Amino acid sequence: MRKERTTLAVVITTALVFCAGALAATPRYSSPVNTKLTQAMVSYTGRADATVRCFHVADGADGGTWIDTAEVQLEPRICARIRVWSIWTPSAVEVFAHEGGHIVKGMSEGDAECYAKANIRRAARLLGFGPHKADVIKAQALFDAC
Numbered sequence: 001m002r003k004e005r006t007t008l009a010v011v012i013t014t015a016l017v018f019c020a021g022a023l024a025a026t027p028r029y030s031s032p033v034n035t036k037l038t039q040a041m042v043s044y045t046g047r048a049d050a051t052v053r054c055f056h057v058a059d060g061a062d063g064g065t066w067i068d069t070a071e072v073q074l075e076p077r078i079c080a081r082i083r084v085w086s087i088w089t090p091s092a093v094e095v096f097a098h099e100g101g102h103i104v105k106g107m108s109e110g111d112a113e114c115y116a117k118a119n120i121r122r123a124a125r126l127l128g129f130g131p132h133k134a135d136v137i138k139a140q141a142l143f144d145a146c
């Protein structure tokens with residue numbers, strides 16, 4: 001009985017120490033920077049401090065959100081649709097281009113959308129798509145009025 005209590009105490013203490021360490025190491029946003037998307041975003045926006053994280057957006061934004069002057073969060077499904085070609089890829093690249101438009105143009109939805117519309121082919125190329133697929137993405141992305 002005493003040995004079981006000691007073992008239980010060691011297990012609980014170990015778990016608490018592990019959890020405390022994990023909490024202390026948790027960054028401001030609990031998702032790592034996506035290196036590939038960040039490199040594309042830095043080039044797309046011209047901002048060396050631009051970052052992209054793939055993270056479930058808490059505020060219910062559709063697909064992605066611009067959460068800080070140079071940080072974008074994209075839902076994991078958007079990141080996956082950018083990574084693997086499918087019928088959903090043009091709209092996913094459009095989200096990337098739109099949120100990057102906020103980094104360049106600021107708060108205005110219209111300005112961000114116009115920036116995306118004018119630059120989506122370049123965004124697609126920076127994301128690694130070839131010229132033909134970049135043209136398909138440009139043709140199939142659905143933009144709001146700008």
Ligand SMILES: [Zn+2]
Nearest residue numbers: 098102109112
């Ligand atoms: Zn927006």
